[in-house]
Amino acid sequence: MSTILDVAEKAKVSIATVSRALNNQPGCSEETRKKVKKIAQELGYEPNEVARSLINKKTNTIGVIIPEISSLLSSEFINGIDAIAKQENSNLIVTYTKSNIVSTEENLRMLHEKRVDGIIFVSEILRKEYYEYIKRNNIPCVLLSTKSAEYASVPYVKVDDYDASYAATNYLIMMGHKKIGLISGSSADPIAGNPRIDGYKKAILENLNMVVEERQIVSGNGFGFDDGRDNFIQLIKQYPDLTAIFCASDEMAIGAISAAYKLGISIPDDVSIMGYDNLKISEMSVPPLTTTAQPLVKMAEKATEILFKIINKKDSDVHSIIMPYQIIERESVKNIK
Amino acid sequence: MSTILDVAEKAKVSIATVSRALNNQPGCSEETRKKVKKIAQELGYEPNEVARSLINKKTNTIGVIIPEISSLLSSEFINGIDAIAKQENSNLIVTYTKSNIVSTEENLRMLHEKRVDGIIFVSEILRKEYYEYIKRNNIPCVLLSTKSAEYASVPYVKVDDYDASYAATNYLIMMGHKKIGLISGSSADPIAGNPRIDGYKKAILENLNMVVEERQIVSGNGFGFDDGRDNFIQLIKQYPDLTAIFCASDEMAIGAISAAYKLGISIPDDVSIMGYDNLKISEMSVPPLTTTAQPLVKMAEKATEILFKIINKKDSDVHSIIMPYQIIERESVKNIK
C-alpha cells in the first residue's frame, strides 16, 4: 500500500507538493499537479484518512447511539441520519444499547475515543452522567425522539407525545368509540410512556367526560410486537366490553392484531385498533393500520442537520424542534357512529 | 481536551511511562501506575484512538456494504455482524448502496480511506472492479448472502438458494398443490433471482412431472412489499386457477397477502402463500407466514467470525460456508390433499 511519500519519490517532488497537488490547493503548477495525479493513479495511492483526521481534528464520522427497542423504528431513523451525513461527506458509526446505563456510557466513550465529530442520541433519556460526559469533552450532540428538559443546551427533535396521543384518542372518539382501551409503554418512561398515557386520559376526560379506570390500560415495559400481543390478551380479559384500542406503537398494534386473529376477533369489525409511529409495516398489515404518524425520516434529517450546524460552528440558529404528527386513516378503525 | 502529554506533565513522568501505566504494560512500578491513573482520571483524559490507529495500523472498525433492498433483511444481518464485532472490540461503519456501481465503489473507497480493518460485503454481486480494488489494497473481506464463483479467494457465507427454493416448492407439492405460481426476483440476478426460479422449476418438473409455463411466473426487479403486491395481482390475472404461490422473499409474500386481502381472496383458504427468508415480520403477519428460513443472524455472525480470522491472521481454517435452510410451517399454506 503506497503512501504520500511513495508518490513524492516517484514524482521527484516533496510530499508537501503532492499534498497540494492532490487536494487541488493553490501553490502548485498545473503541470506538476497533472504529473502527481497521474503517478498517484498509477500507484493506486489512496490517502490515509486516519492520518488526515489526526492533524485536521476531524474524522468525518458521526456516532449514533440508539436503543435496540425496535429495529423497525431504528432503521427509519438511521436512513434519515445517513442521508444527511452522506451529504456532509460523513459516515455513521451506529451503536446499539440495551437501555442499560453501562452500555450507553461505554458506547459514548468508544465514540469519543474514535473522535467522532458529533453524536445523535436517539430515543433514550439523557442522563446526568451522559450529559456531563458530553459537556466535559465538548462533543456536539443532538437528541432525536427524546428531550432534555434539564439540559437546555442540548437541542432535540421530537414530536409532542402528549399532544399526539391526545389527538389519536380523540380520533377514536370522533369515530364514535366510547369504550377505549390503551396499550402503552411503561408509565415510568417519561418520554414515550407517561406522556402518551396522559394524552389518552385527557382526551377521554375532556371529550367523553369520563375518568379512565385502571382496567382500561395495560402498560408493559417495551413497545414491541410481543408486548402488543400479550397486552391485547390481557386487556380483552380485563375490559371485555371495549370497542377500540389505542396502541402506543405500531409494533404493539400489529401484535394486537395478530393476537386478535388468533382469538377469532375481527379487526376492525369487533375491535378497532389505532397505532402510533407509522412504520413501514403499518401499511403492510392486514388490515392496513390506522395510525398516528411521526415523520420519522424527516425528524432524523432535521436532527442531523442541526448536528452539522453545531459541528460547523454555524451555531447561529440552533434550536430544538417539535415536529408535527398526523393521523393516517387506513382500515383498522371502524366508524361506529 | 487533555492529551497524554498533559497527563505526563502533571504526573512529572514521561509520556512513555504514561502510555505504559495506562495500558497496563510491564516496565512500570505499581506506585507510578496508580499515580498516573489517578491523574488521568482527574484530567478526564481519554486516549485518542485516531492517533493509536495511525501507529498500530488498526482502527478497530469494520465496514459493511449492504444494498438497501430490504431494510428488514439488512437489520437482521447487521445485528449479527454487530454482535461479533462488539466481541472483538470493533465498531461498524455501515454504508448503503442503491445497487448501482458508482455508489458501491465510492463506499469501498471511503471505507478503505478510513482504513477499516475489514469489510463485510452483503447481498451484492462481487464485480470484477470491486474484487480488484480489494485485492490491490489487501483488504480483508467476506461475502454474506452472495458468493464469488470467480474469485475463490474471497470466502462467502450463504444458503444454497437453488436447493432451498426446490425444497420450498416441494413442500407446497407435498401439501397437495399442483397449480403453483412463482413470484420471484429478476432472472438476471444470479444470486437471489435465477437460482430460486430454477429450483422452483426443477421441483415442478421432477415431482409434478410438469414443465413450468411462462404464465406461472412473475419476476420483477426487486424483492420488496410493493413488488409482491403488484406481482400478485399480475399473477392472479394470468394464472387464475393457481392454488398456491411461492414468493422468493418474505416481503413479497406479505405484499401478496396484502393484495389478496384487498381483492377479497382468503389466505390460505383460496390461495396458499409461501415465503422465503423468515424475517421477523413473517410471524407478525396475518395469517402468520409459512416460509423458507435462512438463519440470517447466524449467517452474519459466521461471516464476521471468518472476517476476524482473516484480520487476525488466523487464516488456518478460512473457508466458505453453506448454511442450512429450514421450512417453517405457520398458517399461510393449506393442506389440500
Place this chain on the structure above:
DNA sequence: TTGAAAGCGGTACCAT
C-alpha cells in the same frame, strides 16, 4: 512554485 520541517497524539524500541 516548491521544499523543509514542525506537529497531530499516541506506541515502542533503545538507552540509562
Place this chain on the structure above:
DNA sequence: ATGGTACCGCTTTCAA
C-alpha cells in the same frame, strides 16, 4: 523502572 526519541501518514507554515 523510567526517559528520549523515532515514527505512523498527512497538513500547513515558513523560507527559499
